[in-house]
Amino acid sequence: MNTSFINIFLVFLKIGCLLLGGGYVIVPLLQSELVDKRKWITKEELIDFYALGQCVPGLIAANTAIFIGYKLRGKTGAIVTLLGLTIPPFLAIILLASILTELAKSTLMNNIFWGVNIAIIILIFLTVKEVWNTSIVDKFTLFVFILMFILSIIGVSPALLIIFAAVLGIVWKKRKEGRR
Structure with a gap:
């Protein structure tokens, strides 16, 4: 285009x-x-x-x-x-x-x-x-959302939430690729 x-x-x-x-x-x-x-x-x-x-x-x-x-x-x-x-x-x-x-x-x-x-x-x-x-397309992404929501309510830094969610995403993706 x-x-x-x-x-x-x-x-x-x-x-x-x-x-x-x-x-x-x-x-x-x-x-x-x-x-x-x-x-x-x-x-x-x-x-x-x-x-x-x-x-x-x-x-x-x-x-x-x-x-x-x-x-x-x-x-x-x-x-x-x-x-x-x-x-x-x-x-x-x-x-x-x-x-x-x-x-x-x-x-x-x-x-x-x-x-x-x-x-x-x-x-x-x-x-x-x-x-x-x-973004919320399966049970795992719903779990990550709920976890991040709870952590944000208890006062965890937004920067740490992003890093933690990214790490969870990487681990989840690697785990799924390992099953194939």
Whole structure:
């Protein structure tokens, strides 16, 4: 597939305009635009890129966009997706910074932000649902999920959870390969 840089930029510009609430809400937007409408990537690739985006330092949404852009058109594609995704919030921050004091006093803006927060909760839920459907595929992955959930509740560091889950995955995969 040789999608044009301008098409990639415009799609990510649109996503950047709609991306409220941070990296956790990007999955439903990317799925709609890239998997369902354009078929540029598969659902599995999206979840893999999203997981990778969480594992490297930086903003999850930006990291995910970079991985997708690189898959679509290499290094230049990665730069194009990053620019498309980040220009809208950059401009919004510049605009909002100049009028922030007045906005904080506005009842209308407070009501708008309340409504946006509800929408963000829904988008986060949809992200969890998509990752769940792609990741929890058998008893072992359900076991790892439950174990990681319990360990997170008792206060184990997220970094240790990721490392521990990765080690469990490696051991499980080696064990399955040894049975063949």
